[in-house]
Amino acid sequence: MDADIIVIGASPAGLMAARNACEKGADVLLLEKKEEIGNPPHPANSFFKGMLDRCGERADPSYVVHYLKGMKIISPEGREIIVETPGYSIDKTKFDRFYAEKVMKTGVDLRTGIEARDIWKEGGEFAVITSAGTLRSKTVIISDGINSKIASLLGMNTLKHPEDIAWGTELEIRAPGLGKPEMFEYYVGNHAPGWKTTYAPRGGDNAAIGAYVRRCGKDATPYLNAWVEKFKQLKGLEEIEVVRKLSGGDPIVTIPGDYITDGIMVVGGAAGQSGIGYAMRAGQICGDVAADAVKKGDVSKSSLSEYRKVWEKEFKVEHYVGRIGLETLRKMTDREIDEMAKVFENEDLSFIHGSAFEQAMQVFTFMMKKKPSAMLKYRAFLRNK
Numbered sequence: 001m002d003a004d005i006i007v008i009g010a011s012p013a014g015l016m017a018a019r020n021a022c023e024k025g026a027d028v029l030l031l032e033k034k035e036e037i038g039n040p041p042h043p044a045n046s047f048f049k050g051m052l053d054r055c056g057e058r059a060d061p062s063y064v065v066h067y068l069k070g071m072k073i074i075s076p077e078g079r080e081i082i083v084e085t086p087g088y089s090i091d092k093t094k095f096d097r098f099y100a101e102k103v104m105k106t107g108v109d110l111r112t113g114i115e116a117r118d119i120w121k122e123g124g125e126f127a128v129i130t131s132a133g134t135l136r137s138k139t140v141i142i143s144d145g146i147n148s149k150i151a152s153l154l155g156m157n158t159l160k161h162p163e164d165i166a167w168g169t170e171l172e173i174r175a176p177g178l179g180k181p182e183m184f185e186y187y188v189g190n191h192a193p194g195w196k197t198t199y200a201p202r203g204g205d206n207a208a209i210g211a212y213v214r215r216c217g218k219d220a221t222p223y224l225n226a227w228v229e230k231f232k233q234l235k236g237l238e239e240i241e242v243v244r245k246l247s248g249g250d251p252i253v254t255i256p257g258d259y260i261t262d263g264i265m266v267v268g269g270a271a272g273q274s275g276i277g278y279a280m281r282a283g284q285i286c287g288d289v290a291a292d293a294v295k296k297g298d299v300s301k302s303s304l305s306e307y308r309k310v311w312e313k314e315f316k317v318e319h320y321v322g323r324i325g326l327e328t329l330r331k332m333t334d335r336e337i338d339e340m341a342k343v344f345e346n347e348d349l350s351f352i353h354g355s356a357f358e359q360a361m362q363v364f365t366f367m368m369k370k371k372p373s374a375m376l377k378y379r380a381f382l383r384n385k
């Protein structure tokens with residue numbers, strides 16, 4: 001036996017799962033196929049404080065490149081909904097390394113340059129077949145990201161709506177003063193079917209712009225190219241310098257499916273838990289449950305289902321509310337989005353707080369008071385599109 005728990009993928013979810021399990025006394029081996037943590041980097045470049053708070057974590061200045069005051073959601077005709085909420089533009093390589101160091105300090109055996117290729121059950125233990133030979137453990141946590149091969153090799157359908165993965169491409173760009181604004185900008189509408197284009201200021205002359213689409217194939221480049229031209233026009237720029245292009249899949253509204261089986265748990269993007277903060281919190285829950293199960297000597301599906309119970313209590317409603325919201329947006333016309341934005345334009349939205357369910361209710365009450373007819377726009381959700 002090489003460890004109590006083998007974690008596959010030093011992702012935000014995997015790092016937290018490994019750390020929590022180790023802190024609870026389990027012997028943990030964390031495998032990462034990249035030769036170096038954070039290289040090449042994942043395209044994620046920012047997050048908001050609220051989510052980090054839920055993980056009990058604090059942003060560390062070592063990886064923050066720019067502090068944000070909040071976000072603007074901008075409709076097709078330029079109506080702005082302003083949400084003040086502190087956030088951070090981050091250097092994802094430094095972020096990954098920051099957590100990898102923390103994780104190793106707790107005693108996790110982190111091995112890079114090792115790719116997991118398969119898992120076999122042998123008696124009461126698991127054999128993880130890797131590029132560096134076979135490793136054995138009592139239980140396995142799969143945190144290998146949205147393109148998870150290991151979960152599908154085991155026949156697990158971890159996403160309820162895999163057709164709804166948002167495929168995104170981000171460009172790191174430079175132009176004088178482009179990184180200075182303090183608001184993240186999301187542009188919604190049919191120029192990016194199913195989701196958004198973005199502008200993330202990154203301090204000084206640096207920024208990132210991205211395009212994310214759903215049900216339009218895996219290559220968002222045509223939408224990004226159109227966004228670059230529109231962005232230059234909006235910001236009055238003649239030229240921008242492109243530093244780097246990064247792409248990937250984001251399971252934002254895919255909803256977790258079948259992510260636990262005997263001795264095995266799937267976590268993070270691989271299980272439809274999208275976003276750095278969400279993946280980290282799910283990793284913490286998963287790591288705690290794995291360590292407790294090993295201690296009890298019962299790693300059956302029923303014992304590991306505590307992970308599903310805790311996760312659902314914290315996040316199920318939020319994920320379903322989010323899915324309904326983004327599906328409605330995908331089906332709305334630009335005109336409907338503009339009319340909806342009019343209701344919230346120039347309003348102080350700081351009253352919105354609490355759980356996702358509470359937030360949905362507060363938005364509902366606000367709309368009923370301000371413009372009840374706007375509620376009818378939600379009928380778009382029922383369209384067959």
Ligand SMILES: Cc1cc2nc3c(=O)[nH]c(=O)nc-3n(C[C@H](O)[C@H](O)[C@H](O)COP(=O)(O)OP(=O)(O)OC[C@H]3O[C@@H](n4cnc5c(N)ncnc54)[C@H](O)[C@@H]3O)c2cc1C
Pocket residue numbers: 008009010011012013014031032033034042043044045046047114115116117143144145146150168169170246247248249250251267268269270273274275276277279
């Ligand atoms: C373009 C894009 C931009 C995004 N931007 C943001 C953002 O700004 N903010 C935000 O919160 N979220 C963002 N997201 C979503 C977010 O990045 C993911 O939800 C988050 O990274 C969580 O992913 P994860 O922990 O599941 O795995 P990942 O971050 O995908 O990591 C998986 C890890 O597993 C390793 N691995 C894979 N297979 C194996 C194997 N067989 N053996 C060993 N190791 C393996 C990989 O090398 C990788 O290190 C973005 C997503 C995309 C695609």
